[in-house]
Amino acid sequence: MALETGQLIAERLRCVIFDEAHHAVGRHPYAEVLRLLRDGCCPARILGLTASFMHGNSDPERRLEVLEDRFRAKAFSPQVHPTLSHSERRFTKVPWFESAQDRDGTLAAYARYASHLDILVENLKELTQFNWELQNSLEREKGRLRGVLESLGPAAYQPFVQESLLEVVQAKLSSKLAFADGDAVECLQRALALLPHCREVLSSRVSTVSDEASRKFEALCKLLRRLLSGSTDKILVFVERVSVAGPMARLLEASTGVEIAHVCGVQGMEEGLRLWNLQRFRTTCRVLVATASLEEGLDVPDCRYVVRYDFFSSAKSHVQGAGRARHGEAEIFYFDNDPEMEEDRRRRIEDALNLSLSRSETEQQPPQPQPPLASMASSASSLPTGTESLGEGIGHAWGEEQTLWDYRQNKSFRGMTCACGALLHITSRAYGRGRKKKERIFSVQGALVCPIPTARDKNGSVRA
Incomplete structure (x- = not known):
């Protein structure tokens, strides 16, 4: 890591921004970077950004407390344009039904096609x-074949094997x-070089074996x-499995014309192909x-409809997925999840x-100062800048510590007052370590030496 090796010096940083800041918990790299920044006495301002601070199904209040403690900051939710608000989006449950007979048919088809795929491999x-x-x-x-057939039906066998x-x-x-x-480099390079030939073999030995789709895919x-x-x-359209994305796209193309x-993540698609397909979606x-x-992060401004084909378990998926629809009349469709829930x-x-936020505002809202003398606040607020001296001064009889108000700078502070008007x-x-x-x-602020003689005895000590 650059902070550990000295490539980045924490003391020289002025601003650090964490995108998708909800990851900064546990052993995630974000959490480790925050720890290194604190240990390095980093003076930088730190900003965390996220559409949803939830990641999983933990208690929301507890999760927020953990993140606020990790960032040593309070969460802030800015006002957003109505078209980006969840309240302006419509959520619809898509009805579909699969009988026990349908499931038995899928299992029988899987047994046949799995044997055929074993021979091909x-x-x-x-x-x-x-x-x-x-x-x-x-x-x-x-081994991903079963999940593909259960999701899409026997018709998905050909695009799964060929592509x-x-x-x-x-x-x-x-x-x-x-x-x-x-030696692993040479072995991997030879493996990649053999893939075009493998693709030719699979394309020539697999033909259309079935056009039967699952009830769920028919509803889609x-x-x-x-x-x-x-x-x-x-x-x-969002799916949970990498192995389903490609076959679904090919079958939908054939069905809709x-x-x-x-697109898939790093482990399911090479970077060049992923960027090309994203560009196609943004254009043609x-x-x-x-x-x-x-x-997270997929941004297409004119996307109006989002379809969640598979079940998801976290509230973050609900917020993040629906957030991909940026159209003013966006609509989100759920196949397995209940929109109301x-x-x-x-x-x-x-x-x-x-x-x-309300707790933070309550903590920051200062009570109106009530000094023991009516002239104390006004006289202290009128003290010229530059009359502050470090230390507790000499001879002052300081009152009880309380929250006071600085009228000149228009902010509160913790402090004490003396009858002479000093603050x-x-x-x-x-x-x-760990701050x-x-x-x-x-x-x-005010006179360093208290001018009121009654506040001090003849030896210069403050009277109790």
């Missing part, structure tokens, strides 16, 4: 010159190559055809199938944030 092993990296990746990824299988294998091998060294096709008719609005792209392509890993969870997050400012400074140690600093 064994044939590829003979053609790949016993390349261990390629064979291991193929064995691992072919998605090797697309994911290539992405994972390329990602592994970026961090490999020694019906929904997209309705949204696409008579409109030019863009549609974003429009251009459809798909109207529908994009994306994995949930891209629900997800909105209730979102409101719990907002309530926790509002409660934290004792008290400030605190955190220091040391757990506290130091109180005193400074006198």
Whole structure:
């Protein structure tokens, strides 16, 4: 890490911004960077940004407390344009039904196609010159077939084998190559070089075996055809599994007759192809199938519809996914989640944030000062700048510590007052490892030596 190696010097930083700041908990790198910044006595201002501070299903109030403690700051929620507010978005539950007979048919189809895929992979092993990296990746990824067929139906077998299988294998091998060294580099390079030949073999040995789709996928096709008719609005479909994204895009293309792209994360698609497909969606392509890993940060201003095809478990997915629809008349469709329940969870997050804000405002709101003498506040506020001296002064009979108001600077401070009109400012400074140690600093505003003789005895000590 740059802070640990000295490539970045904490003392020289002036501003540090954490995007998706909700990750800064536990052992996440964000949490470690914050710790290093504090230990390095970093003077920089630190700003954390997030659409939702939740990540998982923990208690919202407790989660917010952890983040505020980690950043040593209070959360702030700015006012947003009505078109970006959840209250302006419509949420719709998509009805679909799958019978026990449908599930049995899917399992039977999986048994047939899994055996066929096993034979294909064994044939590829003979053609790949016993390349261990390629064979291991193929064995691992072919196991995703069941999830693909359960989600989309037997019709997904062909696009899975011909396109998605090797697309994911290539992405994972390329990602592994970026961090490999020694003999592993040569093995991975040979594996990547064999992929075009493998693709030719699979394309030639797999033909259309079925056009049967799952009931759920049929409901999705019906929904997209309705949204696409008579409109030019863009549609974003979220799925949970990388292996489903590619086959779904190909089947939707065949069903709707429009251009459809798909994108996955680092482990499911190479960077160049992902950027190209995103650019297609921003320009010519109207529908994009994306994995949930891209629900953070995917920004297409004219996207009107968001479809959540799979079940998700966290409130963050509800907030982040719906936030991808930036259109003024945005609508979000859920297949497996209950929109009302997800909105209730979102409101719990907002309530926790509002409660934290109200507590912060209460703590910061100073009470009106009530000095013992009517002239004390006015005389202290009129003291010229530059009359402050460090220390507690000489001979002052300071009153009880309280929150006072500085009329000149229009802010509150902790301090004490003396009958002579002088004020004792008290400030605190955190220091040391973890900033757990506290130091109180005193400074006198007004006369350093108390001019009231009755406040001191003849030896110069303050009377009790």
